[in-house]
Amino acid sequence: MKKLLVVLLAVLVVLSFAKVQIQFWHAMGGNRIELIQSMADEFMKLHPDIEVKVQYTGSYRDTLNKLIAAVKAGNPPHIVQIYEIGTQVMIDGGIAIPMQDLIDKDKTFDIGKFMPQVLNYYKVNGKLYSMPFNSSNPILYYNKTLFKKAGLDPNHPPRTFEELLEYAKKLTVKDANGNIVQAGITWPLHAWFFEQFMAVQNAPLVDNNNGRTGRATKAVFNHEAALRFFKLWYELTKSGAMINTNKEDWDAADQYFVSQKVAMLITSTSDVAYLSKMAKEKGFELGTAFLPRPKEAKSGGVIIGGASLWLIGGHPDKETQAAWEFIKFMASPEMQIKWHTNTGYFPVRKDAVEMLLERGYYAENPHHLTALLQLLLSNQTYNTRGAIIGPFPQIRDIIETAIQRMLNDEMTPEEALKWAEKEATKAIKEYNEIYQ
Amino acid sequence: MGDGQSPFILTKWGDRRMSRKILPYILLIPTFIVIITFIYWPAAYSFKLSMYRVSPFGNRMIFVGLKNFKKLFEDTQYLTAMKTTLIYVSVSVIIVIFLSFTISLLLNMKVPGTPIYKALIFIPYAISPAIAGTLWAFLFNPVVGFVHYNLSHYFGINVDWFTEKPYALILVILTSVWKVMPFDIIFYLAGLQNIPEDVLEAATLDGASSWTKTWKIVFPLLSPITFYLIIMNIISFMFSSFAIIDVVTRGGPGDYTTTLIYRLYLDAFAFQKTGIAAAESVILFIIMAVVTFIYFYFGERRVHYQ
Numbered sequence: 001m002k003k004l005l006v007v008l009l010a011v012l013v014v015l016s017f018a019k020v021q022i023q024f025w026h027a028m029g030g031n032r033i034e035l036i037q038s039m040a041d042e043f044m045k046l047h048p049d050i051e052v053k054v055q056y057t058g059s060y061r062d063t064l065n066k067l068i069a070a071v072k073a074g075n076p077p078h079i080v081q082i083y084e085i086g087t088q089v090m091i092d093g094g095i096a097i098p099m100q101d102l103i104d105k106d107k108t109f110d111i112g113k114f115m116p117q118v119l120n121y122y123k124v125n126g127k128l129y130s131m132p133f134n135s136s137n138p139i140l141y142y143n144k145t146l147f148k149k150a151g152l153d154p155n156h157p158p159r160t161f162e163e164l165l166e167y168a169k170k171l172t173v174k175d176a177n178g179n180i181v182q183a184g185i186t187w188p189l190h191a192w193f194f195e196q197f198m199a200v201q202n203a204p205l206v207d208n209n210n211g212r213t214g215r216a217t218k219a220v221f222n223h224e225a226a227l228r229f230f231k232l233w234y235e236l237t238k239s240g241a242m243i244n245t246n247k248e249d250w251d252a253a254d255q256y257f258v259s260q261k262v263a264m265l266i267t268s269t270s271d272v273a274y275l276s277k278m279a280k281e282k283g284f285e286l287g288t289a290f291l292p293r294p295k296e297a298k299s300g301g302v303i304i305g306g307a308s309l310w311l312i313g314g315h316p317d318k319e320t321q322a323a324w325e326f327i328k329f330m331a332s333p334e335m336q337i338k339w340h341t342n343t344g345y346f347p348v349r350k351d352a353v354e355m356l357l358e359r360g361y362y363a364e365n366p367h368h369l370t371a372l373l374q375l376l377l378s379n380q381t382y383n384t385r386g387a388i389i390g391p392f393p394q395i396r397d398i399i400e401t402a403i404q405r406m407l408n409d410e411m412t413p414e415e416a417l418k419w420a421e422k423e424a425t426k427a428i429k430e431y432n433e434i435y436q
Numbered sequence: 437m438g439d440g441q442s443p444f445i446l447t448k449w450g451d452r453r454m455s456r457k458i459l460p461y462i463l464l465i466p467t468f469i470v471i472i473t474f475i476y477w478p479a480a481y482s483f484k485l486s487m488y489r490v491s492p493f494g495n496r497m498i499f500v501g502l503k504n505f506k507k508l509f510e511d512t513q514y515l516t517a518m519k520t521t522l523i524y525v526s527v528s529v530i531i532v533i534f535l536s537f538t539i540s541l542l543l544n545m546k547v548p549g550t551p552i553y554k555a556l557i558f559i560p561y562a563i564s565p566a567i568a569g570t571l572w573a574f575l576f577n578p579v580v581g582f583v584h585y586n587l588s589h590y591f592g593i594n595v596d597w598f599t600e601k602p603y604a605l606i607l608v609i610l611t612s613v614w615k616v617m618p619f620d621i622i623f624y625l626a627g628l629q630n631i632p633e634d635v636l637e638a639a640t641l642d643g644a645s646s647w648t649k650t651w652k653i654v655f656p657l658l659s660p661i662t663f664y665l666i667i668m669n670i671i672s673f674m675f676s677s678f679a680i681i682d683v684v685t686r687g688g689p690g691d692y693t694t695t696l697i698y699r700l701y702l703d704a705f706a707f708q709k710t711g712i713a714a715a716e717s718v719i720l721f722i723i724m725a726v727v728t729f730i731y732f733y734f735g736e737r738r739v740h741y742q
Binding site for chain 2: 061064065068071072089092093094095177178179180189243244245246247248249252255256259261391393394397400401402404405407408410423427430433434435
């Protein structure tokens with residue numbers, strides 16, 4: 001009996017060692033935890049010799065911190081999902097194997113099938129560093145039912161800043177005491193929207209072509225494009241037509257919109273699925289549109305946001321190879337379609353879009369199409385490819401601080417912008433000092 | 437082991453006097469291992485890091501001496517955080533001491549139902565700061581907040597408690613006070629129950645009003661407790677305020693509710709500025725050292741003991 005147990009144990013040990021184990025850390029909370037797990041399960045069914053340990057590691061910020069701690073402790077995961085603004089830090093960290101190296105070696109993999117708009121973001125100095133996974137951009141969501149109530153044409157969403165202001169004011173309802181019962185618009189108090197509205201007007205954030213042709217050395221966003229957006233934000237807030245959230249509070253903005261406390265919402269396309277479902281539940285008609293643009297501004301486009309998958313080096317070859325298989329799987333058309341239709345992040349590859357078109361998916365889900373078209377119709381310039389900056393998280397915080405100071409009348413829009421640019425340049429210089 | 441009854445292991449060691457000298461140290465080793473690995477070593481490492489500029493992944497370190505500190509004291513945002521901390525901590529401490537003393541007096545009156553009140557009042561102490569923050573943020577939420585709704589409906593106070601000055605700070609103070617108060621009440625109640633009845637009776641006979649009794653007799657008698665609580669509250673407001681601020685305001689509007697500890701969190705874990713963050717933790721260490729010194733130095737002398 002004892003012998004049998006020992007043999008059994010030995011067999012089990014051998015079996016468990018035969019499987020290649022890889023760690024995958026991601027930052028997709030809520031029901032997306034299960035979604036990602038189910039994708040990993042599908043992968044393991046196809047590759048019984050690979051075991052993927054999926055771990056939800058908190059927000060993007062937490063995930064990066066955990067990665068840093070793990071790297072310092074000497075046991076990093078194989079694959080980790082890092083937000084787009086962590087790109088420069090990851091490159092400077094020198095811990096990742098650039099995707100390009102693996103793509104060049106793997107003849108079965110065709111990067112040409114990916115959307116250039118997405119690849120362009122993660123390509124730095126012509127090299128693709130990470131695999132695009134979840135990409136989004138912001139769109140304008142609006143409540144058609146409330147539009148009708150306010151006497152506005154539900155099929156004509158605001159297209160310019162001027163119209164946005166006018167609509168938002170018309171959609172604001174006050175009670176007898178002057179309390180705001182319903183506001184015109186909201187969006188999370190997040191610098192991402194500042195960046196997007198800069199790109200919409202084809203304006204850069206930092207020098208050296210947004211950090212794309214050389215390391216950024218200073219911020220250059222104190223110009224009229226930014227001022228237009230700051231002034232719009234200020235006027236919307238001061239007229240009571242806009243409700244503001246806490247810093248980077250995405251959920252609050254969604255809740256204001258879903259509870260019909262606001263009539264318009266600008267937020268990430270990654271919420272398309274959720275907001276469509278909620279609109280149906282709450283009984284209002286949802287509309288989506290491209291981001292409005294100031295009449296006189298130059299035509300730009302939107303930048304992708306979201307995150308990508310990084311392959312961390314220093315693991316045995318066998319494990320790295322298994323991790324590469326998994327990354328390829330997550331970027332495969334089937335998985336991208338599954339991810340896209342369940343969330344609203346758009347597929348990062350062209351063939352996935354083709355397949356969805358054939359299935360008639362976009363005819364039934366026009367809001368998913370809005371998101372996709374806005375990206376495809378964007379001009380591809382350095383400004384719409386997004387900035388590459390080392391201290392990007394800090395610069396976001398600086399911009400958010402400046403906006404909140406402006407909204408609290410501590411600074412005029414001009415002063416806030418000037419202050420933000422100065423502080424952002426300081427942060428860039430400070431970061432660059434380490435790499436000189 | 438004081439009375440010479442040595443356990444049997446000592447006989448193995450031979451010389452009893454020698455082992456008596458060594459034994460305490462041996463017994464302290466486990467504690468010291470824990471303290472050294474989790475407190476002294478990281479603290480020493482922080483001191484070292486505060487003199488360096490460190491890249492996010494730690495692959496580059498440049499010695500900069502005291503430049504990190506210089507930078508901090510020239511940084512307006514850091515100086516603002518100092519000012520905010522000062523206001524936040526002092527206002528909170530004053531409110532929490534006053535409120536908990538008053539509530540303890542009421543709880544000490546032995547009216548029917550006191551245990552229920554006590555239980556209700558102590559609950560916040562058992563809740564984690566993050567949950568306390570979530571609760572209060574929910575109450576003051578501009579869309580679904582119960583308190584916000586009533587304030588705007590009946591009193592016309594229609595403000596955004598998260599993003600408007602000075603309401604954001606007021607909300608953070610309210611939440612922190614609510615969270616810390618039970619701790620103080622426990623101490624005050626224990627203190628009140630130890631005040632000898634005859635002192636108060638004598639005062640009553642002398643014709644002292646209850647107001648005089650409270651402020652001229654009870655409060656001075658409790659001054660050691662008050663002093664201890666002030667120190668403890670300063671520490672808890674300076675450090676544990678982090679979770680509440682993170683949940684309720686995220687340091688906003690602007691950096692209006694960004695305290696030193698929140699600034700430290702941002703620099704260390706949001707912006708990955710390890711060197712600067714280490715310098716900030718050294719500054720916090722110095723502040724705490726001063727507070728603790730004051731406690732030990734004055735705690736023994738100035739405060740009235742019975």
